[in-house]
Structures are given as C-alpha cells and as structure tokens.
C-alpha cells in the first residue's frame with residue numbers, strides 16, 4: 001500500500017462529524033468548534049500515519065483511525081473547556097502568595113460573595129430611602145469602627161488607592177517623599193511612577209537609610225500639597241538608619257497646612273507579632289494623626305482584591321468627587337468579600353475566622369503533626385523506593401508584608417526514586433489539581449502551612465495516581 005492509499009483510510013470530515021455528533025463525550029460543544037477540533041485531530045492522525053509509514057508500521061483500518069480521531073477530539077474538547085484560572089494547592093509556605101491569588105477568603109466572605117453573585121443586590125440602592133445609594137456605604141462604617149478613622153472609601157486595589165489619593169490631593173502640586181521609601185512593590189509597580197501617573201510632582205528628600213524631620217521641613221514650598229510615607233513592604237534597611245516618627249511627620253504636616261498620607265501597604269488591623277515582628281496597625285497610623293491611610297484588601301487584612309483609604313472626612317469627600325474614581329471603582333463581589341471579612345474582625349475572633357491569620361499563627365508543633373500525618377499516609381511511596389520524611393521549613397508571610405519575618409514551619413520532603421525532583425515538581429504542577437511546591441537540593445518540599453481543607457486528599461490522590469501510572 002503506498003502513502004496515498006494509507007491516508008485514504010482516514011474517513012472524511014463529513015463522515016467523522018456524523019459519527020461524532022452521536023458521541024456523548026463531545027456532544028456539549030458548539031458544532032463549529034467541534035469541526036475545528038475534529039480537523040485538528042484529523043491532521044494529527046495524518047501526521048502520525050505519515051511518520052509511522054516511514055518506519056513501515058502496518059496499515060490501520062478506518063475504524064481504528066476513527067476511534068483515534070474521536071479520542072483526540074475528546075481530549076481537545078476537555079482542554080478547551082478547562083478554565084485557565086484554576087484552583088491549586090499552595091505547598092510553597094508563602095501565605096499571601098501574590099502569584100497564587102494572595103488571601104483565601106473566610107467562610108463568611110465566601111458566603112457573601114456567592115449570595116451577591118447569584119442575583120441582584122443593594123450595590124447602589126438605599127433600602128431606607130427606596131432610591132439611589134452609595135457603593136462605598138456597605139463597608140465604610142465597619143472600616144471607621146475598626147480603624148478609628150472618620151471616613152473611608154474603597155477602590156480596586158492599593159495601587160489605585162494611592163493614585164486616587166495623590167490625584168485628588170496633589171495633582172499639579174508637590175508631594176514630599178523620603179528616598180528610603182521610593183520602593184518597587186513587584187510586578188513593576190514603583191512609587192515614583194505612580195506619583196507621576198497621578199499628576200503630582202515628586203520631591204525626594206533624605207537618603208536611603210536616613211531621613212530627618214528637617215529634610216522634610218526644608219523641602220516645603222508654597223507648591224507643596226502633601227507629605228507621603230510609604231511602607232517598605234518587601235525589604236528592611238537595618239543598621240545605621242533613622243526616620244522621623246509618624247507623630248512627627250503628622251505634626252509637621254498639620255503645622256504647615258499639608259496633607260499627611262501613609263501608604264501602609266499590607267495594612268494590618270491586628271497588633272499581632274509574628275516571630276517578634278509586626279507592622280504598624282492602621283489604627284496606630286490614624287491615631288498618630290495621618291490624614292489619609294491607604295492599604296490593600298487582600299494582604300494581611302485577608303479579604304479579596306481591594307484598595308482601602310481611611311482618614312479625614314473632608315479629604316475622603318474630596319476623593320469621592322474625583323472623576324478618576326469611576327475608572328478605579330471596586331466591583332460588588334470584592335465589596336461582598338471585604339464586608340464579610342470586616343465582620344469577622346468585628347466578632348473579635350479574626351485569627352480563627354480569617355484563613356490567612358489562622359495559617360500565619362499555626363505553631364511549629366501543629367505543623368509538624370500535619371507533616372508527620374502526611375508522611376504516614378505516603379508510606380506506599382516508600383514501598384516503591386521513594387524517600388519521604390517530615391522536615392522543618394521556613395515559611396513566609398509574603399504579599400509585601402512582614403519581610404523580615406521567617407515563620408518556623410514544617411514540610412514533607414520527597415526524594416522520588418526513578419525520576420528527578422525537577423520531574424516530580426513538574427508532574428505535581430501538571431496534575432489535574434496542580435500542586436505548587438519547592439525544590440530543595442534534590443528533593444521536592446511540600447510546606448504544609450498553607451494547606452486548605454481537602455488539600456491533603458488531593459496530594460494523596462495525585463501521588464498514588466503517579467505510582468499506579470509508573471507501575472503500568
């Protein structure tokens with residue numbers, strides 16, 4: 001049989017389509033899309049045939065070829081319908097992992113999101129008045145109660161919060177900021193660029209390690225609108241350093257008629273120390289006298305993506321009138337997540353209710369127990385020559401919070417038998433529910449701190465599938 005004769009065994013697209021339309025595996029897909037997938041599958045089988053002919057592999061019947069094409073089409077359908085934004089298991093030990101979606105939501109926040117997304121809501125509706133309401137009203141009271149601020153507004157994220165604040169307060173005028181605080185947060189978010197984008201003019205003072213109150217003072221001109229403090233979220237300068245206190249900055253601003261602004265980044269509401277470190281709370285910034293304080297919703301606060309601005313009512317009202325607000329506004333699902341999380345704080349048990357806090361405060365002993373349990377359950381891996389043991393780890397807060405804090409934790413170390421650690425890491429990442437882990441030396445390390453309910457089962461299932469797969 002020559003090449004052409006072999007290729008002629010492939011059924012026509014019309015024949016294939018007529019058969020495939022009866023196949024329940026692909027019945028739920030749009031006809032036109034099915035035709036595209038089918039053509040792709042047919043092309044692949046054609047290429048397979050041509051490749052095998054060169055190796056003189058035997059003739060295949062039209063039925064065999066049809067089954068192969070149907071199988072490929074069904075696989076392609078599955079890949080096409082698989083969402084790209086997927087759940088993963090975070091075995092990195094980084095609690096607020098920006099690439100993995102930062103804070104997981106509390107039960108109350110999740111319930112709020114589901115309730116609101118299913119139908120209509122009071123997003124901008126005032127039930128008492130029976131008319132138009134304000135989007136920000138759902139969270140502003142809670143934020144005021146929790147932080148001691150007079151007023152609050154929320155936008156899309158903290159980058160937007162800083163941009164809106166500077167645009168509203170200092171567009172076309174000067175903002176004084178310390179050279180020690182001109183930070184890059186990651187994903188190319190740089191404070192000098194945001195200031196420029198807002199239309200404010202940046203005036204740098206001091207040096208990387210030291211900025212004195214007098215540096216701020218001498219930089220004030222009739223063009224100055226504000227003094228900006230920025231939390232150096234992802235690094236710490238240690239040694240010969242000094243900065244004025246919050247109260248000194250706020251005092252100077254008040255004396256000279258300037259607005260004091262503090263971007264505290266992660267913005268914690270809890271004065272909890274982790275390994276002896278803690279960030280200033282938003283309440284402390286407000287009581288120190290800052291006019292406006294901005295922070296993220298999905299870092300230490302533990303809600304979804306949001307940028308929160310709290311402070312002086314007069315300035316918050318000014319920001320509410322800023323046209324830019326429309327472009328930066330927060331959506332209803334993020335408000336629902338934020339409101340649920342803020343209510344968790346109001347209950348007085350946020351460390352228990354908010355997942356990121358409960359993960360951050362897990363003790364080494366608790367984590368060791370979890371890791372030991374997993375090691376026991378993974379005994380079958382040892383039977384096939386893999387080494388599995390519990391080891392101490394250092395996990396991180398992440399998400400631009402508490403940069404110097406190393407949390408003592410526990411993990412499961414796996415040295416796979418027949419494959420390399422790099423291969424196992426790739427396989428775990430490529431599994432139906434991807435498991436994102438670390439490689440240390442020649443081992444895969446699964447830090448157990450960020451495991452959520454059900455994640456251990458996912459791990460057992462994934463690894464046992466590998467072993468069964470390897471034995472076949």
Ligand SMILES: *Cc1c(COP(=O)(O)O)cnc(C)c1O
Nearest residue numbers: 157158159231233265266296400
């Ligand atoms: C993280 C961070 C931001 C950016 O916040 P997003 O909510 O990610 O936009 C801005 N400033 C500081 C100091 C930060 O730590």
